[in-house]
Amino acid sequence: MSAQRLDAESVIPLIEDAVAAPSMHNAQPWKFVLRPDTAVLELRGDPERAMPRADPDHRALHLGCGAALFNLRVSAASAGCPAIAELLPDGLDPWLLARIRFRSSSEADRDLIPLHPAVRSRHSSRFPFTEERIPTPLLDALCAAARLEGCRLVVPDAWHTETVLGVVRDSEHREAIDPALRDETSAWTHAADGGEQERSDGIPVSAFGPRPSGRSSPVRDFGRSQPVSGRGWAVFEEHPQIALLGTSEDTPTDWLRAGQALERVLLQATADGLVNSMTSQPLEWPELRWTVRDPLAPMGHVQMVIRLGYGPQGPATPRRAVAEFFDVVGRPEPTPR
Template sequence: MTTTLPDVSHVLPLIEDAVMAPSMHNAQPWRFVFRPDTGVIELHGDPGRAMPHADPDHRALHLGCAAALFNLRVSATWAGWEPVVRMLPDDGSPWLLATVSLRKADEKDTERALAALHPAVRRRHSSRFPFREEEVPPALLDGLRAAALLEGCRLAVPAAWHTETVLGLIHDSEHREEMDPGVRAETVAWTHSGTPEGQVRPDGIPAYAFGPKQSGRGGAVRDFGRSQRVPGRGWAAFERRPQIALLGTSGDGPEDWLRAGQALERVLLQATADGLVTSMTSQPLEWPELRWTVRDPGAAMSRVQMVIRLGYGPQGPATPRRPVAEVLDVR
């Protein structure tokens, strides 16, 4: 019995979907290598797109690459392939984060839940705009918790006191960033004034995706225009009680980060499929002295990997993506 291997024409749309994943400051820190002889796609981290001040251990880089890996899994399954993933397959190559072997799947082997998320891959965008004061139904939150569990992670919806604690830590981290020239310079380097009509960069956060400035007490939204003047950018009141969820793991090494990144994207795609809009902030997680206080000390989750804001509101705009030719090598 012969095994059907994919060719480049099969792989290109998978990578096009993979790169729609979120990443810190939209740096898109991934590279893919396709080996036609074996049908294997390699996922590599790109240290040239790392952030040594805000992400010195490359935790966020791993999360972003793993989110792209999850999109690849969704796209491959939707296209009728069975993706077999090995994480960190070579101890001697720390930037080789995962390999994905593709083989034609029998209908009975298709992960229908993965394939069902495919329409959300292109619809998911971070929304840094105010959400409505409307609670997310418990049934949807349960579905998001289940999505995280499927990837070996936990999603916790904090109580009111815990939410206030996290919001306070977000505000604290904003002030710390203002006082740290290295971190501030990295944020400025990855933000720019491109417009949807005249996009000048294929990465980073353009000004049109900043959202409005927050009037009154800040919420759970990272303000990428905090330290720069953006003509025409207005003010808005954000939700008084942001609904947030904490994605976490029991460990805190590269494999845990890769699981968390896949769980993050699974949660975001499920939320999008459920009609929710989302944004993320990792600001308090970028400071070791703050990160440990984000978790609930009475919960089983020992390491928080991302703070996710959930709700109902305007969809965020699509941010630029690097062309596949820049991120894919065929060898």
């Protein structure tokens, strides 16, 4: 692919990698617009896939799109055409999240290339992990990965981990008594057995994982209010290993950076043989979000709680066809003869 001349055939493989990224409830809230005449690929948020009750400020939407942007950067680097992304380039168009251009040099972003195999193999696992502790060097590498994207990853001590888990349980109770939030979550889950047409978004039954037996787990139970035939129970790890991803400020630009940092951490974890899941329940309640922050860490705003460890790899969740969120606008200038 030439940096001066883009075409759909060259860009689509990059986008297919990009959209392997995680997003809240697997809503896949992104659009891509290729403008061949200016050699620009735009990443746009999709307001029709927003969640007004759980994510009224679109923070989670920005995180998901930021994660997709990082995947695209990894894919572009692997293809030898590193990407440069300008975040929020138009103050009058808040849904234009990034304007992306590609370079011809294959030397830039070479550190991203080893992460490329993890792009398609990274999945959230809502299954029990083992009690095996993660070696400190691996955790240090994940913290370094977050710093490379301008964010911080903090591994809380046992005391603060218990605090965070307590806030997760509190947020679960709040969701249980909020009909609007329950309905919104249910709209993004597939709880039907066979009769429902297969969807290309949302959380399928196969990704629910088992119900936690006894003490609640740091995993969102998408089947809490929807009985699923054959879904069993399991005991989750007694001492979950979590990490807090955060930023110093809390603007849309910070959210996009946090999304890129989140995906960089998750891909590095996957490459290192770790499995993961994410929980955002306590971050969806402003009065609870501040309590998630580690008071001893220089982090202003927590953007995601990540559960890490060793255990079964989660199943892949569905992805929409590229034609549903990709468009080409304008035509390239004719090549001079």
